[in-house]
Amino acid sequence: MERELLLLGLLRQGAMHGYQLNDFIERNLAFCTDLKKSTAYVLLDKLQARGWVTMQEARAGNRPHKRVYSLTAAGEDAFQRLLRENLGEFVAAKTGSDIGLAFIDALPKREALRLLNRRRAALAEQLTEFESAPQHQGSYQLLIDHQLNYLRCELEWLSQVIARMQSRRVPLRRGSARA
Amino acid sequence: MERELLLLGLLRQGAMHGYQLNDFIERNLAFCTDLKKSTAYVLLDKLQARGWVTMQEARAGNRPHKRVYSLTAAGEDAFQRLLRENLGEFVAAKTGSDIGLAFIDALPKREALRLLNRRRAALAEQLTEFESAPQHQGSYQLLIDHQLNYLRCELEWLSQVIARMQSRRVPLRRGSARA
DNA sequence: TCTTGAATAGTCAAAATTGACTAAGCGAGA
DNA sequence: TCTCGCTTAGTCAATTTTGACTATTCAAGA
Missing domain, CATH: 1.10.10.10 (Winged helix-like DNA-binding domain superfamily/Winged helix DNA-binding domain)
Known part of the structure; x- marks a missing residue:
């Protein structure tokens, strides 16, 4: 896909x-x-x-x-x-799952934002789920810690991207911004 | 593998x-x-x-x-x-590439540290390489930014893990720590 | 002119992977 | 006792993926 x-x-x-x-x-x-x-x-x-x-x-x-x-x-x-499918979902740590980011300019800004927000929500949910999962007994601690760190970093990055995108003026096609 | x-x-x-x-x-x-x-x-x-x-x-x-x-x-x-192979290398964002972390206790602490340091070196090299790569023209910025963020987070996490492992007393098998 | 190596463009048999399927035992409730 | 659903335990045909292989063109140096 x-x-x-x-x-x-x-x-x-x-x-x-x-x-x-x-x-x-x-x-x-x-x-x-x-x-x-x-x-x-x-x-x-x-x-x-x-x-x-x-x-x-x-x-x-x-x-x-x-x-x-x-x-x-x-x-x-x-x-x-x-592209919409890809951007709107979050798949943890799978090669290629972020390809959509390369093509995000193909979408109108408004929709890109909507999709990224959905992606963030999916990611946040995975994180919550993972944080509240029963602590797997003893072993696997490092693996779990790693996954937590990964999900948190992703979430922060995505939030930043969204914030940046929101605060930037919409680049108007063929035309300069009105004063 | x-x-x-x-x-x-x-x-x-x-x-x-x-x-x-x-x-x-x-x-x-x-x-x-x-x-x-x-x-x-x-x-x-x-x-x-x-x-x-x-x-x-x-x-x-x-x-x-x-x-x-x-x-x-x-x-x-x-x-x-x-296990040694897996821990000593770094494979970016591929499902399952971190499995070794689950079994790290199977190794003597000294060796685990050596391997994690090697892993960190490999990771750091990938990061440097990526940072110094010619800026791919225009598009793909988001994708590249994402990869940079990912590599940096991994590097920091790994460094912390290594530090934690180093500073902790070696748990002696069947015996308590000497005073 | 001849040779060599890089660029170009795929092909294919073998290996890996998957989704959908089968099937038997067992416990509990009707 | 009947049956329904869960646990247990795989099998297999079809699909996907890969690594190794084949071929042609062209430019440049010997």
């Missing part, structure tokens, strides 16, 4: 062929996803089958097949849906 | 049958691993094949097969090795 979102989000910024996609991910996003080349191709096939991307074989010079993928209108819809 | 460590670590505390293992994980460790029942059985088979655990069908009452797994000496060796 996060992987679909990632591919759609990248293609959204312009058509790309497989190599470019994979190369970009490897260079810039390896820290937050473990999507592999071969997995990416499988996913791209699946996205095509769903009509979310189209592919055409481009023959530049006399190179062999070079597959250029681009987002369809349906793909854009799917992207919008997946 | 973390999953093998998890199963070995659990069996180390006593022989268990499959259901108990899965139930325990689901109840107490779901927050830090996504090991599923069916995966666990496959893994248990593999651990058996390697001679790390043995299984015997116990027939309590006239229940059908109930497979009780227990750790072998080779399994204990493997556990010790895997």
